[in-house]
Amino acid sequence: MFRKGYVGAGVRDIVAEAGVPQGSFTNHFRTKEAFxxxxxxxxxxxxxxxxxxxLNDESLTPRERLRRYLEIxxxxxxxxxxxxxCLIGDFSLEAASLSEALRERLxxxxxxxxxxxxxxxxxxxxxxxxxxxxAADDLADFLLASWExxxxxxxxxxxxxxxxxxxxxxxxxxxxxxxx
Amino acid sequence: MFRKGYVGAGVRDIVAEAGVPQGSFTNHFRTKEAFxxxxxxxxxxxxxxxxxxxLNDESLTPRERLRRYLEIxxxxxxxxxxxxxCLIGDFSLEAASLSEALRERLxxxxxxxxxxxxxxxxxxxxxxxxxxxxAADDLADFLLASWExxxxxxxxxxxxxxxxxxxxxxxxxxxxxxxx
Numbered sequence: 001m002f003r004k005g006y007v008g009a010g011v012r013d014i015v016a017e018a019g020v021p022q023g024s025f026t027n028h029f030r031t032k033e034a035f036x037x038x039x040x041x042x043x044x045x046x047x048x049x050x051x052x053x054x055l056n057d058e059s060l061t062p063r064e065r066l067r068r069y070l071e072i073x074x075x076x077x078x079x080x081x082x083x084x085x086c087l088i089g090d091f092s093l094e095a096a097s098l099s100e101a102l103r104e105r106l107x108x109x110x111x112x113x114x115x116x117x118x119x120x121x122x123x124x125x126x127x128x129x130x131x132x133x134x135a136a137d138d139l140a141d142f143l144l145a146s147w148e149x150x151x152x153x154x155x156x157x158x159x160x161x162x163x164x165x166x167x168x169x170x171x172x173x174x175x176x177x178x179x180x
Numbered sequence: 181m182f183r184k185g186y187v188g189a190g191v192r193d194i195v196a197e198a199g200v201p202q203g204s205f206t207n208h209f210r211t212k213e214a215f216x217x218x219x220x221x222x223x224x225x226x227x228x229x230x231x232x233x234x235l236n237d238e239s240l241t242p243r244e245r246l247r248r249y250l251e252i253x254x255x256x257x258x259x260x261x262x263x264x265x266c267l268i269g270d271f272s273l274e275a276a277s278l279s280e281a282l283r284e285r286l287x288x289x290x291x292x293x294x295x296x297x298x299x300x301x302x303x304x305x306x307x308x309x310x311x312x313x314x315a316a317d318d319l320a321d322f323l324l325a326s327w328e329x330x331x332x333x334x335x336x337x338x339x340x341x342x343x344x345x346x347x348x349x350x351x352x353x354x355x356x357x358x359x360x
């Protein structure tokens with residue numbers, strides 16, 4: 001699904017890749033939509049581990065934790081030669097308009113994903129590390145949405161520069177160090 | 181292609197929708213990839229008209245022209261009930277990894293798209309309307325990439341709030357009024 005997309009990955013491809021009979025697939029998942037939902041959930045479980053690694057790192061300031069998250073993701077994307085992006089972003093553009101169930105799941109995923117970022121941003125604001133001109137949840141949503149945009153450009157360019165540009169500009173403006 | 185995606189829109193669907201025999205399609209386009217390239221080019225031609233409407237509007241300051249562009253696009257997206265996004269963004273996530281020809285075309289489209297934004301940003305910087313901390317081409321690339329991210333979130337939420345949030349935050353930070 002990551003390589004061929006939601007539409008492109010047929011059930012036949014999936015069972016061939018997994019080396020299981022097609023009956024095993026249909027026993028477990030009524031539809032490709034149900035399978036995609038499971039794939040998306042497992043992907044997001046993995047993302048949440050990376051979020052925790054960065055945003056729960058007490059050795060860093062809240063502002064530094066935000067940057068740490070983006071650096072962890074950048075390293076993952078680089079390891080794939082900048083050829084694969086984010087399955088959540090891919091599904092947002094490809095599957096959300098085809099499946100109402102996946103769209104609703106994506107709404108919930110973005111809301112849950114935002115949570116720890118909202119907390120770190122609120123902590124950074126309380127510590128005077130970044131400006132309090134915007135609500136923490138607004139900034140968290142902006143950050144994750146714009147980062148998806150940077151990943152989109154990265155996939156087109158096959159290059160990490162859109163990610164570096166994003167970090168350079170965002171940390172000097174939207175998440176500007178209020179002490180510096 | 182806009183509704184079903186690059187993979188989802190089969191040649192059979194396309195000729196059925198167009199009400200032409202399949203032979204007409206294969207006479208004009210050797211492959212679906214060639215057809216998609218034509219669709220993408222025509223879409224971008226339309227985008228360029230909208231860019232011109234906003235960024236060549238001499239009655240506005242260069243900074244106001246940037247906002248005008250985002251308002252024009254917002255109105256278009258709203259007219260579609262926020263259910264369709266941007267074909268360039270859709271193809272970036274779905275088709276760029278499947279077709280090298282489309283990926284290369286997308287690289288060229290983003291470079292051309294950036295041009296007039298770079299000019300308006302440089303003019304706004306020269307007039308002291310926005311900060312000169314970043315190069316105009318960098319800011320233009322950031323703006324278009326992050327806007328694609330906002331559209332991605334809009335498609336998931338089926339709501340204009342991600343677009344409004346983007347404008348609210350970007351014009352108060354990255355494109356902050358240097359006079360205000």
